[in-house]
Amino acid sequence: MTSTTERLLPRLFLLILAGVLALAGWQWHDRSPLSANLMELVPGTDNDALVTSAEKRMQAPLNREMLVQVGHADRQQAVELARTLAEQWQASGLFEKVQWSLQADLPALRTQLLQGRIAMLPAVDRTLLIDDPKAFIEQRVQTLFDPFAGFSLVPGQDDWLGLTGRIQNGLPKQGSVEADLASGALIATAEGKSWVLLRSRTRSDAFDMHLPGQVADLLAKARGQAAPAGGQLLAASGLLYAADGQKQASREITWVGGGATVGILLLLLLAFRRWSVLLAFVPVVVGMLFGAVACVALFGSMHVMTLVLGSSLIGVAVDYPLHYLSKSWSMKPWRSWPALRLTLPGLSLSLITSCIGYLALAWTPFPALTQIAVFSAAGLIGAYLTAVCLLPALLARVEIRPAQWPLKLAQQMLDCRTALLQRINTPILLALLLAFCGGGLWHLTTKNDIRQWVSAPQALTDEALQADRKEVTSLGLLGIAAFETQRYQAAVDYWTRLLAALPAQDASRSALEGGIARARENLAQQSSPVKARSLKVRVALAESLKNNVQPTDSVFIFARAIKGPAAPLAVKRITVADLPAEVELSDADAMMPQLNLSNFAQVQLVARVSRAGQPTTGEWVGRSQPLASDTEAQQVVTIDSPDN
Template sequence: MPSPIERWLPRLFKLGLLLLLGLGAWQCRDGWPVSANLMELVPQARADATRQLAEARVQEPLSRQLIALVAAPAGGDSAAAARQLAQRWQLSGLFATVQVDIGIDLADLRARLLANRLALLPAAQRRQLLADPAAYAQRRARELVDPFSSSGVVPVDQDLLGLARLAEQALRPGGAVRYDLDSGTLLAEHDGRAWVLVRATTRDDAFDSAAPARIAAQIASDRPALAAIGADLLVAGGPLYAAAGRSQAVAESGWIGGLAMAGIVLVLLLALRRWRALLALAPVAVGLLAGTVACVAVFGSIHVLTLVIGASLIGVAVDFPLHWLGKSYGMPDWRAWPALRRVLPGLTISLAASLVGYVALAFTPFPALTQTAVFSAAGLLAAYACTVCQLPAWMARFHPRPWPPLLRCAEAALRARERLADRRLALGIGGLLLAAITVGGIGRLNVQDDLRQWLSLPAPLLQQARQIGEITGITPTSQFFLVRAPDADELLRRQARVSQALDTLVAAGTLQTYDALSQRVTPQADQRDLAAALGDLATRPAAWRALTDIGVPFDALRRELLALAALPAVTIDAAVQGQAGERWRGLWLGQHDGEAAGMITLQGLRDPAALAAIAQTAPGVTLVDRSGELNRMFTATRIEAAELKLLSYIVAAALLCLTLGRAAAWRILAVPLAATACSLAALGYLGQPLTLFSLFGLLLVSAIGVDYAIFMYERIAGAAASLVGIVLGALTTLLSFGLLAASHTPAIANFGMAVALGVGFSLLWAPWIRPPRQA
């Protein structure tokens, strides 16, 4: 008859489960708290407010902007097709802004060009005006006699010296995109077709809402609508990447969890041959629920990658009831509560050893590992609680029917191990050969970590992004320069020095183009110096003889020179206003902590290594290379995770010494250590890289290896029954974690393969443990 404690435990568990369900429902009050934002899983660099603002500016287009190119058949009206797409997007209600018609205000542009002539004058022409005005006049005279080279937005009679025309040229965007006066759109010519640019901004952040899925569905419906009129559509942007990542993660978690569950059901029915054995899946459901609720409570949401990996927790959470139920193979009178009392010490030690590893991992600075550790630790605790507190009450009258062939196979395997153990010489030679093979495999390991391993975008999306880059000539990069200076003028001078170094990369083909504030405006002191020099040139008619020789009155030239000399200096704030300054507006960060700050963004970078030296060209220049920083953090975190895991081994050894004795500790720990070494060697021979995620998988293997070793060491109900228990546990773990190896995301596939190999080797080495009395 159950004791009072055994009667109260199920009641307490039901109360706790009710509270957990209530908390989970409250967390979903505003929708599913699932995130697809990859940046939530990577460490955030310790940065001041200025750098955080700069990174947010660079990140914003990725998370909220869509870029589309629309092209009608050769000779067709691409602008009309683009306007049809824009209308469909506006009617969908998914976008805050949709822009296809630029609608340039020529009067405003003309006024800004006239007012900003000195601020926008390129450095080469400014130097020529100051050093050799006669040569400048000769070049301008040649332009004036050629009507095609002197035309511009500002009429010639208002721009005799051509400074406004030079300013207009400086405003033109890089790449192949140009403004088409006839259609009023931005277009690019490619392979004889005109591609019209459509830009849209989403209402919500692409990674923090359900909008990406609706946006992807909208674009899927737009394609046939445009195809009906013969137009092609290319689209790229963060919302589409978020939708693809979310749908893939949900699909993978669904089929991985479904197949794992189906396989585990089959294992339970074959091993125990009772339908009630399926109640062993209850700890799995409780564990997944607890892991999800814990992640949302700690981090505010749960990432889709954590869900995919979390689906594999099924195979570990079911180990607790399987070890308990597996004792029926050695206990003919198996009953729920008495059997639990016999295996409870082993289950508890196993749980503690596993939690030590997860707790250690939770202290790494990498949110991806921290979130997975929290999920797994909470899930295992809940699965243990369900197994210990509730499952025996549900199975109080359960009588399993062990499958005799499974027991006979376990006994045969143990007899074969005993015969091999008696052949000391062969065993020693085999051990040396295995050690040599293991060392050779570890030597072939390739350590590799890259943020791109976390992504698995569909090929059509990547192809469209590449096509858009080829057509427009614009390929944004994640690297940029953050420039700071005591004042705005010094900021522009420092940016100009960086720009000179970048020009060498552009000339060498290493960099496509770049955007800098120094392209848009020159320092106010330089503007005033130029204005004073032009005022002085108004008194020197000989300098302008080339223009007067072609009929330009010197009085008109003098009036323009005096008008230029009277222009007020243009500030950065004024220069980035209006349509003319839109390209550079986001680069100006303003004044922060007594310093002026601005960015230089890059396009089409082919060799990031070339940027490090450029950052040294001027003081206050910082190269922000987030992807490079993350890859370096991967390496540091991998080392730190290994150190923490080593510490967890020490703690686990102390725990085992206190509970099972010193003789047991080294025997038990030998299993996960051997399994980890063999797994590393297998990864090397298979050509799989050692990544942060495969290392995390091997850390999980250590917990599983300790689990198997403890039960083989204790041998409750006999060695054969214990082996059956760990075989059943290994099968369920392989069914869940092994399926991750088929994931389309490289990091997850690498993780799944590492765990599958480790579980296989743990199952291979655990039966070699002998209790001290048999040593």
């Protein structure tokens, strides 16, 4: 017989669920509250309105603009392709403006030249005007009477000294780019093709959940149209990176969430042998709904990374119905409401402990963890309420006769545990567990780098660089990134191209050549592994300094390269009380994998006393003479000098 509580609980929960669904509909009615902006996940302080506005203006070209070069062997055909693409993209409704030809606002340009004619005047002309105004005036008079002296955008009566004309003539020439007078297009010639510049600006930004994918699809379609005609498109935009990031997030959600879902459904069917037990997945769906609504309500939006990481909630939320479904092995016949009453204290305690664990993350300064904490806690509450209030009513008429293999498997595992405890004492097992955990902690490394959250596709970077092969900043940064990821051949290629683009007198050429040499050395070592090296050192303290140090002062013993980075190649730390001491420095003591003894031919040994515990500065120091990094004889370093 159904009690009053059993009748009212499902109805009350359905009212709550209807309210949550209505709130979710209101949150999504105008636009998607999902966000893909990684900067929202990092700690920071709230800026004032002026700073925020300035940042938005600076980021707008990256987040809303796309630059495309349309190339073709025939110059006129390249112009026609660019014109066609511009018309199609403008008609798509995705872009606020698509520009392929010069559309100069001459009145505004004249005003700008007049207002800034002193500031924009070339240095040579400014010097002539100040130092020799007579000669300047004479040149101006000659220009006025010379019919072949060119033209100025600003009439002579508005600019008597002709400063704006000198500004026009002094503007730097931008490589091989030239304006096509017939069409107004900007055209560059490279690799036997004419390249027309096409610039577009979208109506929304790269953090829109739909726009980046639509722009990427439109670009792919344009490439498909241009290829049969012999055309080629090169594109660069933050929108393309955003589209790739969204695809990556979708794949991860599909694999993590989808894999967990399929596994749980399969387990439920194999264990309970009833299609109706798939209703146990209802708490998972409701939990995801509660978590999403709570995040949007508290933060105004929900980041896609919260969905990716919060998909682990599926495995926790499905535990609630499994607790009382598992009573079907001992309760004959099994009934949902009596089974719930037997497991309700455990379910409630599980909810409380899980929420405490998740909400502890909310107090961290990392917004990503705060969102995940709120999503998970609200999701668990929703799943708990569904499992307690609604699911028993849905399963009220279901009779479950579970398979016996899970029970037998569990019994076999218990028997193995009992046998293990009989052979090995609990303290020994605890020691083995602690040793296992200690080994994991020993190899634990931390990296404070947001780039680990998302990987930038190399193909997009290479395409953007192909559009401007001599852009020195990009070449330098790409070389550094390749070197850090041990792609030494790519680093050599980038830096070699950068070296060719730099002026002969550029001061950075020597450092760049050194980086190329280092990359080639590392490349050679990758193909022929170098034997790990070590140095044996005996460190002693001079007798005259024993009254000037404390036994607890730190002593840092390290090796550094004679020619190379200043960072230590291997380092160990002891105290003054340990002196004299014999230590061995090896590649295992390296602070970074690529900076070790085996990678450098000559090194110097240093021993430093630091009362503050800082390896870079101290009170007393001892140094060895330069020596080969493969020296086998023990070296002696005496700490005897002030550390200046």
